Amino acid sequence: MYTMQAVLGDITKMNVDAIVNAANRSLLGGGGVDGAIHRAAGPRLLKECRRLRGCNTGDAKTTKGYDLPAKYVIHTVGPIWQGGSANEEVLLKQCYLSCLAQAVEKDVRSIAFPAISCGVYRFPVEIAVRIAVSTVEAFMRRNDGLIALKEVYFVCFDEAMYQKYSERVNDK
Ligand code: AR6
Numbered sequence: 187m188y189t190m191q192a193v194l195g196d197i198t199k200m201n202v203d204a205i206v207n208a209a210n211r212s213l214l215g216g217g218g219v220d221g222a223i224h225r226a227a228g229p230r231l232l233k234e235c236r237r238l239r240g241c242n243t244g245d246a247k248t249t250k251g252y253d254l255p256a257k258y259v260i261h262t263v264g265p266i267w268q269g270g271s272a273n274e275e276v277l278l279k280q281c282y283l284s285c286l287a288q289a290v291e292k293d294v295r296s297i298a299f300p301a302i303s304c305g306v307y308r309f310p311v312e313i314a315v316r317i318a319v320s321t322v323e324a325f326m327r328r329n330d331g332l333i334a335l336k337e338v339y340f341v342c343f344d345e346a347m348y349q350k351y352s353e354r355v356n357d358k
Pocket of ligand 1: 195196197198208209210215216217218219220221222264300301302303304305306307308341342343344347
């Protein structure tokens with residue numbers, strides 16, 4: 187069995203094995219959730235990120251969590267919304283699958299996702315939430331009992347986002 191839950195709050199405060207960062211291809215930090223994670227993790231995070239030499243859109247790379255409560259940060263790069271005809275939906279789905287693959291590789295028991303691409307990258311929230319929940323749910327169902335991962339949190343930074351996720355996530 188596993189649980190999937192929408193929560194309202196700051197992902198840097200989550201007591202989970204891994205938090206996901208909505209980064210950019212440089213992996214060298216930025217604004218939004220990326221900036222918050224780097225601030226909370228401390229400068230050792232950037233030092234490790236420099237060694238990763240970037241990340242492609244849709245892929246994910248893992249570092250330690252340093253000063254965060256989380257043991258790991260899984261950095262993924264979401265697509266920039268360009269109107270919908272630039273493969274954005276497939277790439278966003280790929281982000282979630284890449285993060286889940288990293289989590290399985292690290293034997294992570296709990297993971298927290300932000301709303302990847304829903305800020306600076308302007309992905310329409312309605313579509314992004316549907317992709318996030320359906321991709322993670324299908325993965326968890328397919329792998330139920332086979333992997334260490336048991337708890338998934340979708341961390342929403344504001345009430346409107348929390349409403350959107352809550353409509354789709356049925357706590358099981
Ligand atoms: N905890 C949880 N969610 C947060 C937090 C937080 N502390 N802070 C912001 N969010 P964004 P993107 C939400 O812009 O669209 C960066 O500069 C936010 O409200 O952080 O993938 C990177 O370096 C929104 O719902 O990520 C890239 O250049 C969601 O996180 C670029 O932004 C994602 O917003 C990536 O853009």
